[in-house]
Amino acid sequence: MDIRIGLGFDSHAFADGVPLVIGGLKIDHPQGLAGHSDGDLLLHAITDALLGAVAAGDIGTFFPPTDPKWKGADSTLFLKTALEEVALAGYQIVNLDCVLIMHRPKIVPIAAQMRERVADLLDIDLKRVSIKGKTPEGLSHDGAAVAHVVVLLEGITIPNEPRVMVAETETPNEDDVETVLTGLAGDKHDISALGRKPAFDTDDLT
Numbered sequence: 051m052d053i054r055i056g057l058g059f060d061s062h063a064f065a066d067g068v069p070l071v072i073g074g075l076k077i078d079h080p081q082g083l084a085g086h087s088d089g090d091l092l093l094h095a096i097t098d099a100l101l102g103a104v105a106a107g108d109i110g111t112f113f114p115p116t117d118p119k120w121k122g123a124d125s126t127l128f129l130k131t132a133l134e135e136v137a138l139a140g141y142q143i144v145n146l147d148c149v150l151i152m153h154r155p156k157i158v159p160i161a162a163q164m165r166e167r168v169a170d171l172l173d174i175d176l177k178r179v180s181i182k183g184k185t186p187e188g189l190s191h192d193g194a195a196v197a198h199v200v201v202l203l204e205g206i207t208i209p210n211e212p213r214v215m216v217a218e219t220e221t222p223n224e225d226d227v228e229t230v231l232t233g234l235a236g237d238k239h240d241i242s243a244l245g246r247k248p249a250f251d252t253d254d255l256t
């Protein structure tokens with residue numbers, strides 16, 4: 051079985067005068083999370099987990115925190131790009147498990163809504179998304195929020211039916227079968243050939 055695992059982490063500091071957005075969900079809270087973008091640490095960690103699972107780099111190489119273009123950016127854009135990379139590499143999400151570490155807000159009362167939003171953004175079933183809250187006991191996490199995400203991917207397999215159909219209609223050689231399958235499913239994607247990934251620039255390091 052062709053499976054991949056990805057790990058994502060992010061942290062942001064709480065600040066006054068900033069709306070709080072976690073997992074694409076706007077949350078009523080006295081403070082928000084400050085960032086170059088909208089500070090959505092959960093979507094950032096999911097984005098990094100997805101990119102990591104297909105070894106496509108990280109959120110900072112795609113959207114450098116030094117680039118004014120991403121100032122105040124909606125993090126759903128980062129997530130969509132990571133989803134494209136996953137699809138181009140030939141994988142789909144099996145499930146993801148997320149831990150949000152912060153004193154406030156409490157996650158349990160909003161977890162169901164957050165899971166729905168994340169599942170919707172990822173276009174997967176709700177049962178495949180787990181989001182848990184954790185109090186940072188004994189840690190110096192005051193004034194900050196942390197997210198950890200692990201994601202499992204599986205390779206998208208081309209159903210065997212076309213191969214069986216070709217084999218049953220004639221007595222083709224392997225080359226004929228491959229020609230028909232490529233016509234039906236397209237070539238296997240090679241993301242390194244797409245040239246989408248921005249060149250890494252050490253000036254982008256913060």
Ligand SMILES: C[C@@](CO)(OP(=O)(O)O)[C@H](O)COP(=O)(O)OP(=O)(O)OC[C@H]1O[C@@H](n2ccc(N)nc2=O)[C@H](O)[C@@H]1O
Pocket residue numbers: 085086087088089090094108109110111112113114115116117120121254255256
């Ligand atoms: C989402 C964005 C939008 O601009 O900003 P924020 O809203 O979090 O501020 C960024 O993509 C958020 O990028 P993120 O990857 O979290 O930022 P950093 O941790 O500062 O890393 C920036 C880049 O430096 C690299 N990096 C970082 C630390 C390190 N010791 N070595 C590195 O090579 C990372 O791989 C990344 O490519």
